[in-house]
Amino acid sequence: MALSYTGSAHVALSQTTPMKITGHPIALAWHQYRHRIALACAILAGGALAGWGVYAVSYERQLVRVERASGPRLDRFATVLFAPPARYTYLPHLLANFRTLREALEQPSDPELVRKANVYLNRLQHSTGATALYLLDPQGTAIASSNWQSKGSFVGKNYAFRPYYTRALEEGGAHFYAMGVTSRTPGFFLSQLVKVAGTDEVLGVAVVKVDLTMPSITDGSGEILVTDSGGVAFLSSRKDWQYRPLNELGAREGASVERTRQYEGVLRAPLNLHIEQQLESGAAIVALDENGRTDRFFMARRPVPETDWHVNVLLPLEDIETTALRLAVITAISIVLVATSLMYLWEFRLWLRERERSRTALENAHGALARQHEELKALSEELRVQSFTDSLTGLFNRRYFMESAERMLGTARRHGEPLALMVVDADHFKRINDEHGHPAGDEVLRVLARVLLEETRDGDVVARYGGEEFIVALPRTGETAALAVAERMRERIVLQKVVVPGGTLSVTVSIGVAVAPRGAAHVEELIRRADAALYEAKRAGRNRVQAADLQDSLLTG
Numbered sequence: 001m002a003l004s005y006t007g008s009a010h011v012a013l014s015q016t017t018p019m020k021i022t023g024h025p026i027a028l029a030w031h032q033y034r035h036r037i038a039l040a041c042a043i044l045a046g047g048a049l050a051g052w053g054v055y056a057v058s059y060e061r062q063l064v065r066v067e068r069a070s071g072p073r074l075d076r077f078a079t080v081l082f083a084p085p086a087r088y089t090y091l092p093h094l095l096a097n098f099r100t101l102r103e104a105l106e107q108p109s110d111p112e113l114v115r116k117a118n119v120y121l122n123r124l125q126h127s128t129g130a131t132a133l134y135l136l137d138p139q140g141t142a143i144a145s146s147n148w149q150s151k152g153s154f155v156g157k158n159y160a161f162r163p164y165y166t167r168a169l170e171e172g173g174a175h176f177y178a179m180g181v182t183s184r185t186p187g188f189f190l191s192q193l194v195k196v197a198g199t200d201e202v203l204g205v206a207v208v209k210v211d212l213t214m215p216s217i218t219d220g221s222g223e224i225l226v227t228d229s230g231g232v233a234f235l236s237s238r239k240d241w242q243y244r245p246l247n248e249l250g251a252r253e254g255a256s257v258e259r260t261r262q263y264e265g266v267l268r269a270p271l272n273l274h275i276e277q278q279l280e281s282g283a284a285i286v287a288l289d290e291n292g293r294t295d296r297f298f299m300a301r302r303p304v305p306e307t308d309w310h311v312n313v314l315l316p317l318e319d320i321e322t323t324a325l326r327l328a329v330i331t332a333i334s335i336v337l338v339a340t341s342l343m344y345l346w347e348f349r350l351w352l353r354e355r356e357r358s359r360t361a362l363e364n365a366h367g368a369l370a371r372q373h374e375e376l377k378a379l380s381e382e383l384r385v386q387s388f389t390d391s392l393t394g395l396f397n398r399r400y401f402m403e404s405a406e407r408m409l410g411t412a413r414r415h416g417e418p419l420a421l422m423v424v425d426a427d428h429f430k431r432i433n434d435e436h437g438h439p440a441g442d443e444v445l446r447v448l449a450r451v452l453l454e455e456t457r458d459g460d461v462v463a464r465y466g467g468e469e470f471i472v473a474l475p476r477t478g479e480t481a482a483l484a485v486a487e488r489m490r491e492r493i494v495l496q497k498v499v500v501p502g503g504t505l506s507v508t509v510s511i512g513v514a515v516a517p518r519g520a521a522h523v524e525e526l527i528r529r530a531d532a533a534l535y536e537a538k539r540a541g542r543n544r545v546q547a548a549d550l551q552d553s554l555l556t557g
């Protein structure tokens, strides 16, 4: 049942049949929820898009941050890395110029001189903290060494294949990182050519070996590798990457490594890093395929001053990606949650508004119904009044009079009281109509009605009986009183001027009066008697009151 309100006083109640949609349940569900589904999709898409955007921005920003941070970090590392060997750069020079050592080089066959040199080198090694100090003859064979007394003594071993020897011959001095072929420990070698004073004659080469270890720098994440000119990671924060070339060694590097026995016994398979993206700063995104998986790294490198080495930092992109992904997911979820909450808030607002609208419509409808009810009540009252009222004079009509008179007669009979009834008829009324027109006749009838009403009291019933004839019922009224009332009416009417178009006119009435005796029969009988009396009055000349036959009326006063 739907209620539609279409105006101030018009309320229509109509039975509306809900639109029936038939089809597959999925189609029905789609039809019912399509707007909601579309909105949900839009929210999810928005969340995903925002998440993607945040991921891209966060990834880029982190990359820039890492890039910026990597430069100073590498510089610091290079400095710290090279600080210990730098402390020993003076030492080969010292050895080359020390008399005892020079003497041993000049006369290597003199055991005493060589012993002195050995002792001296050993003492110096302990006092300086170097790993080993030794002297090579012009052919590269160690003639004296700080470790001359230990099991792994260098004495007698030939090191002519080592660059610290060959380059010292060519350039006067050199430094070189390598595995010790005798000691089997890695180290940094510094060398100095020793010449016969004042000539270019080579006496030999003084060599200092210093342990070079990975500095413990703990700031920042990722791995740090120190690579040589061939790209071999000879120092690595990650143990399983140590002694691995970053890429396959070239023919020249491979030959050099082999010839100098630089990584003898420790060199391992290459890492095979390949560049995925070269960044503007010189850094790169690299990928490492190993053990069936691919790891991606941000890689930046710096040359170590005064060497042909590089310090490399490798940061797993997974960290950056995870952080960016976490941020993206949080953003996407937040957006979806906020948008969903807003959607529900909006729907709630619409629901509240709709509820308010329905309530107002219902109130309006209720008000309209109430008004209509009042109007119907008034109409019904009007109809009810019309049903017993004469429209011209406003008096009761004949039907009402008959019903009332019957009741009055019953009451009179029950209480043993008289009931007078008079029939009032305008004299020569036809003539008034003929001479002054029908509207004038109507006006006369209205004036007569008013006079009759004014001359009766509460409880009397005055009605228009028909045409120019009126009828009046007077309860508890005997003949004398009734005749007096009739006479008074007649006199008033004689004196009453009726204003009609074109002037005034006078009118007279004849009145027949009948009074019901105790135990009187019906109203019709009483009317017939009053009518007879009226006839008598007319016959006697009109403008008079005539009582009904006395023999019928046993009057009470």
Ligand SMILES: Nc1nc2c(ncn2[C@@H]2O[C@H](COP(=O)(O)OP(=O)(O)OP(=O)(O)O)[C@@H](O)[C@H]2O)c(=O)[nH]1
Pocket (backbone or CB within 6 Å): 392, 425, 426, 427, 428, 429, 430, 431, 433, 437, 438, 439, 440, 441, 442, 445, 466, 467, 468, 538, 542
């Ligand atoms: N203007 C008007 N005339 C009416 C109405 N009802 C009846 N009449 C007229 O009243 C007149 C009654 O005329 P008659 O019955 O001849 O009686 P009369 O002319 O009054 O003569 P008497 O009664 O013998 O004095 C008729 O001409 C009717 O047309 C009415 O409602 N209005």
